[in-house]
Amino acid sequence: MRSVEALDDMSTYARNIGQAIKTLSEGLKLTFKYLLQARKSREPIGVEDPNYFKKEEGTVTLQYPYEAIPVPDTGRYRLHNEIDDCIVCDKCAKVCPVDCIDIEPIKSAEEIGKTSDGTPKRLYAAKFDIDMAKCCFCGLCTTVCPTECLTMTKVYDFSEYDVRDHNYVFAEMTPLEILTKQKAYEEHQAKKEAEKAKTSSVSKPVTRPEAKVTETTAPSEATPVKPKFRPKPMTKKPTVSDEQQKTGEGAEKPVKAEETESTSPAKPKPKFRPKPTIKQASTSDEKKESNEIPKPKPVFKPKPMIKRKPKDE
């Protein structure tokens, strides 16, 4: 009995040794294989590359600042605002779920230029800051932007030592410019006031009346531009302009319409603004009226719509 046990023990002992030698050498072989494979190294190929998932050997490290996996063109990282194309409509600031866009507009007495797609600009951006430290990269702001000036770029590496450096400033106005513009507008207002007082007929136009002027001068097409944001006016609702009625489909329609009509300056807005039919309707109304009635562009200043007329004159 005893001897059998002893024999058993002995064979376990021998088996242990054998197993240890086998497994240990197995392990060494495996790591040596990896050591040899380290001669190959991963290349910075993007996920579109057919070989992307086929690299199974060699070192997997990418030396990041020197090599980087290419970002697809559709990458949605740091925001960029082409301030020349921005009409300071404030939509992006409104839609942003984390409130990281900070805009300060200055009104101007007349149209100050056109965006590259022909939308007239009537506001100066005294301040256009995006705090990328707060941004959650949801992309909502880029979708609502009527002129497509706010876009997400492929730049994803913009770390800073100070979190305040994550505040990106896009406005290009100098303090002096801001002051003069403000002053100019105030003067303009004052003049208008005075005029109004003189004529007495006019009520005061709170907001930006001027814009209308330009548009109005241009044939009716101008209208397509403003559509989305000024929802309030629905009341009027008179005749709906031809294009407008499609309401729902929004996007392409307007564009087409614009094109056709667009002999005149104002370019149609970007496709994406499909919003509610209602608005468009409203816009159309405005347009109608526009000749006489000034339309209030910006979303934010709702009050004035009523008496635009006087101003235009």
Add this chain to the structure above:
Amino acid sequence: MITFLFFLPFLLGFVVIGVYGERKIAAFIQNRLGPMEVGPKGILQTIADLLKMLQKEDILPKAADGKLFLAAPLVIFAAVFAGYAVLPLTEGVAGAGVAAGLFFLLAIVSLDVLGILMAGWGSNNKFALFGAMRSVAQIISYEVPLGLSILGVVMISQTLDLQEMTINQGILTAQPIYLFGIKSLGLEVGHIGGFLSWNVVQSPILIVSFVIFFIAGLAEANRTPFDLPESESELIGGYHTEYSGFRWGLFMLAEYGMMLLISFLGAILFFGGWNTPLPNIGTLALADWTTGLWWGGFWLIGKAMVLIFVMMWVRWTYPRLRVDQLMDLSWKYLTPIAVIVLFICGVWRLWMI
């Protein structure tokens, strides 16, 4: 004295290169790149680290036993470095000509346990103490198989003087060397030299001895499968938890010094020391051509580097042992096998040679 002047700077240089090599090997085995930033391919990384380390504050914990704490790194480094005193570097250049050189080396290196104990106790930190106790238990345990495996070599080569032992493994020997040490084969390979005259070939049973020696050597040097004393994941660095700056650097130096010492010793005991691996083949007297003062140093260091590489390779392959597995391995496997091998070596010496 010459070897002292050679080994001190050599050791420092080796640590710089060794740390870099270790990190690179680790990285490649793990599909990484390792240090790449400082200097081309990162070769200056260790130097940068060294500069940083030297600038660190030398902290003496308030509750520590000052004298022990401060002396410990010096004791450890001195013990390890003293081991280099008896290494034969090349033909005609050996350290202290102690007849009992090998024995002396073992003795002096075992003092490094004292330094570890001093560090562990002196730090007054439970992790340090745990580390020190594990380390001592481990080193004392593994000294047994280490000594026994070396004893086999001593039996075969009939000397404790490392220089003499080396000479007997090459073409410069005065004694006849038979292939595999078997006289009856009648193949005298002394004049052929090369790897045929190495101890592991002269007496193939020494391969087992070498494996035991190597495993025990890893344990003595606290290298990874046996790095329980420092295990960062459990003991935060073990006995050198409380050290910083230069004193910590000395621990590092001692660890790499120990590795290098074990590698040198392995090369000398089993693989012919500074003898060339190339044999004389007919008129192609490779062995004669590659034997000489400078060749000797080259071969010895080359062999040691190969063993160092194996140590690193092993380190990045195996996980750390548990304490009971560690003790099992030493007492239940290595020691009995070493005793058996020792016996076979004796018989071999008596009958075969």
Add this chain to the structure above:
Amino acid sequence: MTPIDVAFFFFLIVTGLAGIGILLTRNVIHAAMLLVIVLLGVAGLYVLFRAEFAAVVQVLIYAGGIVVLIAFGVMLTNRPENGKLMTGNHLVLPALLVSSGLFYYLVQGIQLLDPIATQQVAKLPEDQVEYIGAAFMTDYIVAFELIAFILLVVLVGAAYLAKHHSRL
């Protein structure tokens, strides 16, 4: 003074001071470490007296083995609050008597043996290791075997003590 003499007095003084230190310090660990210095100093003296092998053995067995065991034992005991393990000096008188008695006989013995020892040392061959090995296996075989036997018994005893008693 020859360099040998300088070295001799150096080791002597170091050994002596460390020995006195052991008596005076009350910190056990410090005492153990001082003991290492004493043992190393003695090893140095051995080397000066051409007993290299004995010196190496001294370092290996005593400094590297025995003291480590002592220190290990101390560390396994509980550490007091302040982190320092202290002893006192007890039984001073008996200790003094015993040690001075031993010292007396040691001096006597050395004086008695000195002429013989000097002769023996002169006769020592170069290769001490071989000489010692041969002496163990011939002249001192009985003592050697006895020591080996005692060590074996100790080993077996230790293995027995370390065994799990539940499995007996």
